[in-house]
Each structure stands twice: as structure tokens, then as C-alpha cells.
Amino acid sequence: MTKPAYQRVLLKLSGEALMGDDPFGINRATIERMVADVAEVQKLGVELAVVIGGGNIFRGVAPGAQGMDRATADYMGMLATVMNALALADAMRQQGITARVMSAIGIEQVVEPYVRPKALQYLEEGKVVVFAAGTGNPFFTTDTAAALRGSEISAEIVLKATKVDGVYTADPKKDPHATRYESISFDEAISKHLAVMDATAFALCRDQKLPIKVFSIVKPGALKRVIMGEDEGTLVHV
Ligand SMILES: Nc1ncnc2c1ncn2[C@@H]1O[C@H](COP(=O)(O)OP(=O)(O)O)[C@@H](O)[C@H]1O
Numbered sequence: 001m002t003k004p005a006y007q008r009v010l011l012k013l014s015g016e017a018l019m020g021d022d023p024f025g026i027n028r029a030t031i032e033r034m035v036a037d038v039a040e041v042q043k044l045g046v047e048l049a050v051v052i053g054g055g056n057i058f059r060g061v062a063p064g065a066q067g068m069d070r071a072t073a074d075y076m077g078m079l080a081t082v083m084n085a086l087a088l089a090d091a092m093r094q095q096g097i098t099a100r101v102m103s104a105i106g107i108e109q110v111v112e113p114y115v116r117p118k119a120l121q122y123l124e125e126g127k128v129v130v131f132a133a134g135t136g137n138p139f140f141t142t143d144t145a146a147a148l149r150g151s152e153i154s155a156e157i158v159l160k161a162t163k164v165d166g167v168y169t170a171d172p173k174k175d176p177h178a179t180r181y182e183s184i185s186f187d188e189a190i191s192k193h194l195a196v197m198d199a200t201a202f203a204l205c206r207d208q209k210l211p212i213k214v215f216s217i218v219k220p221g222a223l224k225r226v227i228m229g230e231d232e233g234t235l236v237h238v
């Protein structure tokens with residue numbers, strides 16, 4: 001049997017993708033399917049940490065936050081990621097995966113706080129760690145949280161599972177003529193303002209020499225193919 005290409009990865013799951021075809025919130029079938037994908041790669045012995053987004057519930061820059069103080073809206077967004085993290089960890093439990101949620105914001109009655117050595121210990125024990133509340137700071141995104149936590153846990157790669165199947169020359173939702181890159185350097189992605197991830201996340205990964213793979217969360221089996229090092233999505237590299 002061929003071995004996985006990575007031993008430890010940071011998986012960023014889009015909050016917005018949790019909606020499935022619903023207008024907001026968490027779609028049951030969608031979260032179960034995502035967890036089934038995670039279970040499949042966990043069986044291969046890959047150490048897996050997850051950063052979950054919150055856009056399905058609240059986004060600090062959404063129209064619903066108009067007129068609000070940006071930092072307040074962002075804290076709401078971070079709390080939304082905590083709800084998603086709890087739902088995700090529970091869905092994992094139902095599929096036989098032991099998961100631990102760690103929050104960047106102190107809410108001890110609900111989830112344990114993020115403590116780096118503890119997170120590393122869980123990973124070594126084969127548990128899935130779900131990082132909630134992003135970076136814990138307003139004006140950031142969960143993509144940046146993925147870059148940060150990925151660096152902290154010495155992940156070999158950040159896997160961004162999102163609604164598109166890679167990085168395109170322009171936003172494929174707006175430009176039907178956009179074409180997908182097989183791979184692209186951080187500098188090119190930043191200088192071309194490719195908005196699939198924010199520049200802060202790209203810059204942090206570039207400085208830490210932490211590659212990113214952008215791939216589809218919707219495509220069946222894509223996560224496993226990425227883990228096996230097969231041709232899937234777009235690699236963003238130094
Ligand atoms: N150059 C690009 N290549 C791919 N996707 C892009 C690009 N520019 C903008 N996007 C948009 O970025 C979205 C993914 O980023 P984001 O909205 O932050 O998703 P997530 O919920 O995964 O964090 C895609 O759905 C796509 O519409």
C-alpha cells in the first residue's frame with residue numbers, strides 16, 4: 001500500500017461550506033460527509049488538526065454586520081466558529097473519531113482553551129484537534145488562523161478545503177473564463193491579489209515556508225487524494 005504524503009496536516013474547513021444547499025447554518029448531510037472524508041484519512045495514520053470557519057453563521061464583514069463596530073462583529077464571527085467546532089467534534093464522535101476542541105477565546109465552561117503543548121499531545125495521541133475561535137483576534141480570518149496554527153504545530157502543509165477546486169486566474173464565481181493553476185508561488189498569488197485566501201494568511205505561510213493546497217470540499221474523495229499526494233487542487237508554494 002502506498003503511504004500518505006504527509007504525517008501531520010492542518011485542515012482548514014470552510015464555514016460557509018457547512019451550509020450545503022441551505023441558506024445558513026449547518027447542513028446535517030454535509031457535515032457528516034465532511035467527517036467521513038476526515039475519518040478516511042485518519043485511518044491512514046495522518047495526524048490531523050482542523051481550523052473551522054464561521055461564515056455559515058456570521059461573518060464580520062457581511063451585510064448583516066453593517067453599521068456594527070468591526071471588532072464586535074468579528075468577535076461574533078469567532079463565536080460562530082466555536083459553534084461549528086462543537087458540531088464538527090460531535091459529528092466526529094458519532095463516526096468514531098476522538099476529537100478535542102480548543103478555543104482561542106476563553107470560554108472554559110464550553111471548550112478548553114488553546115494550549116499549544118496540549119494540542120501537540122492530542123495530535124501525538126492520534127486525536128483530531130479542532131481549533132475554534134480563529135486567532136482570537138478581530139481583523140483576522142480563519143484562513144490566517146490556519147496559517148498560524150499550522151506553523152505552531154509544525155504541520156507539513158495547510159489544506160484549504162473550500163467551495164472551489166483550486167486557485168484560479170480570477171474568481172471563478174465571477175469570471176467564467178478564469179483558469180486553474182496547478183501550482184503557484186506565494187509571491188505571485190499575493191501580487192496578483194488572488195482572493196481565494198487573504199494576503200495575511202499567504203504571507204505568514206510564505207515566511208514559514210508552509211505550503212498550502214487549495215482543493216474542493218465538495219468533490220468526493222478529494223481530501224484523500226490530496227493526502228496521498230495525488231494530483232488534486234492547487235499547490236501554493238514558496
Ligand atoms: N483567484 C481565485 N481563485 C479561486 N477562488 C477565488 C479566487 N478569487 C476569489 N475566489 C473566491 O474565494 C472563495 C474561497 O474563499 P472564502 O470565501 O474565504 O472561502 P472559505 O469559506 O473556504 O474560507 C471561493 O469560493 C472563490 O469564489
Ligand SMILES: O=c1ccn([C@@H]2O[C@H](COP(=O)(O)OP(=O)(O)O)[C@@H](O)[C@H]2O)c(=O)[nH]1
Pocket residue numbers: 013014015016017052053054055056058059060061073074075076077078080081133134135136137138139140141142143144145
Ligand atoms: O482570527 C479570526 C478568525 C475569524 N474572525 C471572524 O470570524 C468570521 C468567520 O470566519 P471566516 O470568515 O474566516 O470563516 P469561513 O470563510 O471559513 O466561513 C470572520 O468573518 C471574522 O469576522 C476573526 O475576527 N478573527
